[in-house]
Amino acid sequence: MRMWPMVGSYRAELLKLRKRSAVWVLFGAGLVLSLIFGYLLPYLGYVTGDDNPQTDGVPRAQVLQGMLPDHVLDNTIGGYPIFAGALALVLGAIVIGGEYAWGTLKTILTQRPGRGAVLASQFLALATMIVVWVLGIFVACALCSIGIAAAENGSMHWPGPLDLLRGLAGGWLVLMMWCLAGAVLAVAFRNVALPIGLGVVWILGIETLLAGVVSSLLPDLDVLSNALPGTNAGSLVFSVTGMVAGDAPPGVRDAVSGGRALLTLVAYCAIFAVLAAWTTRRRDVT
Amino acid sequence: MDALVEVTGLTKRYGDTLAVDGVDLTVLPGEVYGFLGPNGAGKTTTLRILTGLIAPTSGSVRVLGGSPGQSDVLRRTGSMIESPAFYPYLSGLDNLRLLAEYAAVPRQRIDEVLELVDLADRAKDRFSTYSLGMKQRLGVAAALLKDPELVILDEPTNGLDPAGMRDMRRLIRELGSGGRTVLLSSHLLGEVQQICDRVGIINSGRMVAEHNVEDLRGEQELVVRAAPRETAQSVLTDFLGTGTVHLYDDTLRVKVDPGRAAEVNRVLVEAGIAVSELHSTERALEDVFFELTTNEELSS
Numbered sequence: 263m264r265m266w267p268m269v270g271s272y273r274a275e276l277l278k279l280r281k282r283s284a285v286w287v288l289f290g291a292g293l294v295l296s297l298i299f300g301y302l303l304p305y306l307g308y309v310t311g312d313d314n315p316q317t318d319g320v321p322r323a324q325v326l327q328g329m330l331p332d333h334v335l336d337n338t339i340g341g342y343p344i345f346a347g348a349l350a351l352v353l354g355a356i357v358i359g360g361e362y363a364w365g366t367l368k369t370i371l372t373q374r375p376g377r378g379a380v381l382a383s384q385f386l387a388l389a390t391m392i393v394v395w396v397l398g399i400f401v402a403c404a405l406c407s408i409g410i411a412a413a414e415n416g417s418m419h420w421p422g423p424l425d426l427l428r429g430l431a432g433g434w435l436v437l438m439m440w441c442l443a444g445a446v447l448a449v450a451f452r453n454v455a456l457p458i459g460l461g462v463v464w465i466l467g468i469e470t471l472l473a474g475v476v477s478s479l480l481p482d483l484d485v486l487s488n489a490l491p492g493t494n495a496g497s498l499v500f501s502v503t504g505m506v507a508g509d510a511p512p513g514v515r516d517a518v519s520g521g522r523a524l525l526t527l528v529a530y531c532a533i534f535a536v537l538a539a540w541t542t543r544r545r546d547v548t
Numbered sequence: 549m550d551a552l553v554e555v556t557g558l559t560k561r562y563g564d565t566l567a568v569d570g571v572d573l574t575v576l577p578g579e580v581y582g583f584l585g586p587n588g589a590g591k592t593t594t595l596r597i598l599t600g601l602i603a604p605t606s607g608s609v610r611v612l613g614g615s616p617g618q619s620d621v622l623r624r625t626g627s628m629i630e631s632p633a634f635y636p637y638l639s640g641l642d643n644l645r646l647l648a649e650y651a652a653v654p655r656q657r658i659d660e661v662l663e664l665v666d667l668a669d670r671a672k673d674r675f676s677t678y679s680l681g682m683k684q685r686l687g688v689a690a691a692l693l694k695d696p697e698l699v700i701l702d703e704p705t706n707g708l709d710p711a712g713m714r715d716m717r718r719l720i721r722e723l724g725s726g727g728r729t730v731l732l733s734s735h736l737l738g739e740v741q742q743i744c745d746r747v748g749i750i751n752s753g754r755m756v757a758e759h760n761v762e763d764l765r766g767e768q769e770l771v772v773r774a775a776p777r778e779t780a781q782s783v784l785t786d787f788l789g790t791g792t793v794h795l796y797d798d799t800l801r802v803k804v805d806p807g808r809a810a811e812v813n814r815v816l817v818e819a820g821i822a823v824s825e826l827h828s829t830e831r832a833l834e835d836v837f838f839e840l841t842t843n844e845e846l847s848s
Contacts, residue, residue, distance in 0.1 A: 274649035282637055365633035369690065372599045373650035374623045380650075546602035 268383055271375050275387030279357065288353050289395050292346045296399050299511070300337030301406040304329055308414075328509075330416045331407045335426065336503045338396075338403045339433030343495035344465060344513035346399075347440040350392065351461040354444025357388060358538070359454035368547050377543045385535060388445070392437045396430055425502075432502035432524070436495040439527045440465070442534035443491065449538045465492060470513070488518050491530050497523035550613075552577050552698050552729045553598060558607035560593050567593045569753035570607070575698075575731050580724035582744030582761075583733040584837060590753040591733040592630050595702050598731070599627045612698060623651065626696035628704065632687025636676035640667060640686050643675055644693060651694050661689040664719065680707030688716070692723075699723055700731045705739060717743050737834040751841040764836045770802040770809055773825035774816055783819045784812065799825070 279285050308325045327333065339346075361367040370380055411418050421429070440461075447457030469492035476487040487493055496513045501520025518526070553575035560568040568590040575581045585591045596602045597609060600617020614621040634643040644658045662668040665685040670678070678686065684707050691699055704720065705713045721743050724730050734740050740747055741761060748758040757764060774780035781800055784793045792803045802812060806828030816823050 270649045270652050274646040277642065277646050277649070278635060278638070281642060282635075360635075364635065365631070366635060368596075368599075368601055368629055369633045369647070370650055371601060371617075372622060372625070372627050372629070373647055374619055374652060374694075375650055376617070376619055546596075548596070548602060 268375070268379050268386075271379055271383030272386050274370075275383050276390065279387055279391050282357075284356055285353065285391060288349045289398060292341075292349045292395060293399050293402055295345050296337060296341055297402060297406060299341060300403055301329055301410065305410060326410070326414055326416055329407055329410045331404065331411055331418055331420045334400070334403050334407050335421055335429035336505055337407070338400045339429060339436070339499050339503065340505070340511040340514060342433050342436045343492060343499055344470075346395075346437060347492070347495060347513075348462050348465045350395075350437040350440040351444035351447075351465060352458050353391070354388060354441035354446075355448045355457040355461060356444075356454055357448075358384065358445040359448030359451070359457055362448070362452040363454050371547060378539060381539050381542050385442070385445070385538075388441050389434075389438055392434055392441060395437065396434045400430060429502045432498050435524070435527050435531070436498060439491060439495065439530050439534070442531050442538070446534040446538045446541075449541050469493070473517075489526065491527070493517045494523040494526040494530075498527060550577070551575060551610075552612055553581075553731060554608075554610040555594070555598075556608045558594065558597065558609060559605045560590075560597060560602065561605045566753055568597070568604075571750065571753070571755045573748050573755065573758065575729060576746075577729055578724065578727055579745040580720060580730040580732060580743055582740035582747040583731060583750065584735065584737065584740055584747050585733075585750035586735060586841065589750045591750055592702055594750070595627070595629055595700055595731070595733060598700060599625065599629060601629065623694060624697045625700065626691035626694050626698070627700040627702075628687040628691045629700070629702045631706070632683045632690070634675045634683070634686060634690075637674065639672045639674055640678065640682075640689075641671040643686065644671075644690060647690055647693055653693050653695075657693060657695065661692045664692065665689045666715070681709060681712045684708055685712070685716075688719070696728070698729045698731065702733045703735070704732065705734070705736060713739070737837050741834075749837060749840055756840045757836075768806050769829050770804055770806060770812060771825065771827055771829050772800040772802055772812065772816070772823065773798070774800065774821050774823045776821070779819070780816055780821045780823075783816060783821065787812075787815050801829075 304325050308322055308329070328336065361370070371377060375383070408418070410416065420426070444457055444461050447461055448454065451457050469490055472490065473487050473493060476483045492513060496515050497518045498520060499514050500510060500516050501523065505514060507516060551574045553573065555571060555573040558568055558571040558573070559566070571590070571594060573594070583591050583594070593602070597604050598611055598616050600622065609616055612621050612624050638646070641658065641662070644661070645655070648655065648658055659668070662671050665688050667682060667685050667689060670682060675683070675686070684704065688701065688704055691701060701720070705716050708716055717739060720730055720732060724743070724745070732740070732744065744761055746758070746760050747764060749756050772780065772784070777795070777798070777800065781793050781795065784800065784802055788802065788804055794801045804812065809826055809828065813823055813826055
């Protein structure tokens, strides 16, 4: 694949993403959810005292601790395996599925680049947009934690640069995996609505249900549930944030090791991308 | 002269349905080629194959010396297939900008094509706010963006008002006279007759004719309105020979060189027949089209 068609296609895809309001609405939803669950609700619990049900008997000092810069990664990527993951899946589905729904796939495939180059540039642009999401949520969380630390005379200690990089990269991988899942579903169904419906039901319902059933009723099938994308997404976030099991948000748990989760998520990304490319290259565009 | 588009034995099957059945088609450099056929005849399927959007089941297809869908072939081909499809949340200008990025076309070309299709004033409006005619014109602008050697337009006048249709016909004619090759599909026979050099007629997936427009329309005739009609027919048959005079509605159609109109008039008048109308006519492409497609349906 020559480099030139990729550069032009990549710029075209970025233009589409940048100007599409749905992309920013999804980003805004992820940002608001992170801030509400990471800072607003805990802070309200903190300022209203030990007896507030929000703190659930957790000492106020511990609640405050969770909002300080030292825990910025927990609040930035803690919601990625489930809630932000669902939003990333919607992003992949609307961007790729929109081409089928609007019939624009035929328009771009009759320009110069080949099908492989077009799809690769779409994935590259989505990867770039996910970087923007991750960094945007991180900056917002960092500003909140600085504000709370300043207001409550809390510690301004930050995780080390490598820890930050590892955490943000892990978060990016989790969102990218879900985004590619949405994209491959969109290619398979040549649609937007069905992939979103199936994907979101899978993330929010089926995976959690499966994990629950397996752990309580069928412990021998752990090997199956430990191979699921959501389980590995939660495990990767757990390992890069260093949360404690009882304190982790929904979907974040130590089901498998960080290394295994990383490899599994990379494998899922590769499988989703290859499936989407294979289908796109072979199928008639009608 | 090497053909720009050369299709031999092209077949496309969807399950049990044969959408295109052994089509042969040749488009020569610099010509405006009309691809005619009723709805569902296989025009759009053929054009999709030519642009690499769908793969043929069998047959050989060469476009600009290469295979459909190859990067170098796409670079030299501009197309609008079926209906113009663009991103509704982007302006017409942004839609062209991103197509220019895909195709590595300089920005200045965008302004040129917008002027060409008379859309410059509304270029910054969202595509979703465009009328059907404006969408169609943006589709043509996109097809011309690459300054292509071969332009493939599928029903380009769909949705245009009469003035828009006239402008589009003029534009297509200019493209042809400017050295570009245009392959145009349409079911509007008058349109094809006005702007095309050659036509191919497809029906039920099969090519039933491929000729110059003039050849297809065939020889000219004289239309004679005279009374009594039967006597006039008899007189003219005696004068010109058997098989040259036919009744058509309430007129006589006389297969004779229109230069002999005065002679025909004299013979009739001398026979005491009152001639109220006499003029030359040509078979319209519409007549040929219905003749060919009806014969095809009857024989199949």
